[in-house]
Amino acid sequence: MTQAPTPTADTVRRLVRSLLGEGAASDVRPAATGAEPATWWVGTRHVLRLATDRETALRQRRELRLRELVRPYVSVTVPTSVAHGEWAPGLTYTLDGKVPGGSAEEHHVSALGEADLAALLTGLREVPVRQAETLGVPRAAPRSLEALRQSAEAAGRRLAEADEFDPARPERLTREASAQLGVQPGSPAVLVHHALADEHLVVGADGRVRGVLGWTDAVLGDPAEDIAALALRVGSPAAVRAATLAGYGARPCLRGLWLARCDTLVHLAGTLAGRPSAPASVSLPLLRTRLRRAWEPILLERVTELREDGTGEDGPA
Numbered sequence: 001m002t003q004a005p006t007p008t009a010d011t012v013r014r015l016v017r018s019l020l021g022e023g024a025a026s027d028v029r030p031a032a033t034g035a036e037p038a039t040w041w042v043g044t045r046h047v048l049r050l051a052t053d054r055e056t057a058l059r060q061r062r063e064l065r066l067r068e069l070v071r072p073y074v075s076v077t078v079p080t081s082v083a084h085g086e087w088a089p090g091l092t093y094t095l096d097g098k099v100p101g102g103s104a105e106e107h108h109v110s111a112l113g114e115a116d117l118a119a120l121l122t123g124l125r126e127v128p129v130r131q132a133e134t135l136g137v138p139r140a141a142p143r144s145l146e147a148l149r150q151s152a153e154a155a156g157r158r159l160a161e162a163d164e165f166d167p168a169r170p171e172r173l174t175r176e177a178s179a180q181l182g183v184q185p186g187s188p189a190v191l192v193h194h195a196l197a198d199e200h201l202v203v204g205a206d207g208r209v210r211g212v213l214g215w216t217d218a219v220l221g222d223p224a225e226d227i228a229a230l231a232l233r234v235g236s237p238a239a240v241r242a243a244t245l246a247g248y249g250a251r252p253c254l255r256g257l258w259l260a261r262c263d264t265l266v267h268l269a270g271t272l273a274g275r276p277s278a279p280a281s282v283s284l285p286l287l288r289t290r291l292r293r294a295w296e297p298i299l300l301e302r303v304t305e306l307r308e309d310g311t312g313e314d315g316p317a
Helices: 009-020 054-073 111-126 129-134 145-161 175-181 224-234 236-245 250-272 284-294
Strands: 028-030 039-042 046-050 081-088 091-097 190-192 201-203 209-212 219-221
Touching (some): 009 046, 009 081, 009 091, 054 111, 111 209, 111 224, 129 190, 145 175, 175 250, 250 284
Antiparallel strands (some): 028 039, 046 091, 201 209
């Protein structure tokens, strides 16, 4: 099997020179640390992303088409490709216009920013599922809350022993609750960004959400996954307020809350034990911050009684 070529600074300069001219090629730099970065800043206005294997290339081609499908449905900026093609046989690139702003770690999301998040969730739900499937967006089955609950309970005990988590917290995901909060039969799948917890929310200094990057991991599935990701980024109260504004009822809001809480326990415990399950880019301090955000109490979980007829899955909470 032929090994894929490795992108280098010279590779990037030659490609940028062919796309934007000699001047642009003099100002390229890696967007992240690492010996073989696949994402590069090009001046102050562009970002170049290189696929380094065939699977990534396939997802990047799909992403370009998906962004065009999503764009009319969301009010925030979706990146635009200035140029795209292959930088090596079978390996793609896209040169995107940079979306101005910082990350949700750098800028606090304001009340108007929460409305932007609500509009984003609303727009994702309105994207036609059939058209997304035609583009090759895969379906993803909802995760088992019961399996996640068991893993989180064990992780919580280990974190309590390490003085990283208070096991006496009143918010607990019981076996009964995991059954109640699960996706109800007949609930429609929606387009899920599936990576909003990473560096993909672009936030302005005024707290407004300016754009959403990184659409390669999008799936058709459970909208609670995006609610969970927002809880890790902006805290549980803000995430649930945004989801409620988007028209989601108590069940998906609380399911997203518990996905986030269980994930943070499992990821932090695994990292402390030397078996990290979170992405390598997520540092130990950030895992602790995400744990705190996910476990912020919200009023909804204290006042909601879920019925078995499915009420609360899509209607207002």
